[in-house]
Amino acid sequence: MPTATLDGVDVAVNEEGFFENPEEWTEAMAAEIAKAEGIDKLTDRHWQVILFMRNEFKTKGAGPSVRALGKSSGVSVKELYELFPKGPAKTAAKIAGIPKPRGCV
Amino acid sequence: MADSQPIEKVSIVISKGSLEGVYPGLIMANGARAEGIEANLFFTFFGLDAIHNKRIDRIKVATVGNPGMHMATIVGALPGMSAIATKMMSSKMAKLDIPPVREFMEMISDTGAGLYGCQATVDMFGYTKDDFIPQVKDIITVGEFYDASAGGQIIFT
Numbered sequence: 673m674p675t676a677t678l679d680g681v682d683v684a685v686n687e688e689g690f691f692e693n694p695e696e697w698t699e700a701m702a703a704e705i706a707k708a709e710g711i712d713k714l715t716d717r718h719w720q721v722i723l724f725m726r727n728e729f730k731t732k733g734a735g736p737s738v739r740a741l742g743k744s745s746g747v748s749v750k751e752l753y754e755l756f757p758k759g760p761a762k763t764a765a766k767i768a769g770i771p772k773p774r775g776c777v
Numbered sequence: 778m779a780d781s782q783p784i785e786k787v788s789i790v791i792s793k794g795s796l797e798g799v800y801p802g803l804i805m806a807n808g809a810r811a812e813g814i815e816a817n818l819f820f821t822f823f824g825l826d827a828i829h830n831k832r833i834d835r836i837k838v839a840t841v842g843n844p845g846m847h848m849a850t851i852v853g854a855l856p857g858m859s860a861i862a863t864k865m866m867s868s869k870m871a872k873l874d875i876p877p878v879r880e881f882m883e884m885i886s887d888t889g890a891g892l893y894g895c896q897a898t899v900d901m902f903g904y905t906k907d908d909f910i911p912q913v914k915d916i917i918t919v920g921e922f923y924d925a926s927a928g929g930q931i932i933f934t
Contacts, residue, residue: 738807738888739874739876739884742884753887757813757889758813759812760811762811762812777807777808777873777874777876
């Protein structure tokens with residue numbers, strides 16, 4: 673199983689770089705993951721999405737799709753794509769240390 | 778050896794105006810954007826109904842000539858059958874949080890995907906750009922479609 677070193681800690685990730693164990697994630701790791709995804713600076717708006725992802729995962733056991741994010745995170749679909757151009761749900765899930773959301777819509 | 782080059786761009790052609798002819802292309806375009814893949818949608822022939830401001834809310838399931846419906850042709854042809862099938866399918870889709878066509882178009886446009894109408898069929902049906910939903914970026918020729926699709930995959934539905 674591959675590992676990534678984030679904030680000085682070795683964590684287990686899958687082949688796509690998503691956390692195997694979301695509980696290993698800390699907020700201090702987010703900036704480093706974001707940078708690798710092409711996001712140089714995490715703004716408050718990014719954090720709103722990231723923390724929403726964490727919370728959804730914690731309460732529902734899976735991360736939300738882009739549509740669900742657009743409806744419930746307080747960030748519109750348009751802005752989500754501005755914040756995370758390479759796919760909001762996918763990228764935010766990776767930065768938030770949770771598995772990749774599997775929804776089709 | 779398998780070619781594992783990731784897909785970076787898709788152009789999806791929607792040529793049919795039935796509900797089952799429209800949704801797959803929309804889901805694929807939206808899903809492409811969710812994966813960070815560049816996406817364009819090109820509507821042609823009856824697919825234009827899906828972006829036509831007066832027809833977009835009336836996209837229906839085909840109950841005749843559609844073996845997947847598992848009903849006799851004569852039953853499918855009964856008045857109201859298509860409306861009933863559409864209502865049933867729409868409610869199933871709503872349960873999966875798949876939006877109605879108009880809302881889906883707005884969302885797909887917000888993802889940054891381009892929506893285009895086909896010039897030849899727009900002319901054929903006597904439409905103008907004003908007949909379409911505002912998310913439609915332009916009415917383009919087939920040559921312009923290929924230009925816009927350069928470097929990507931083309932999917933015809």
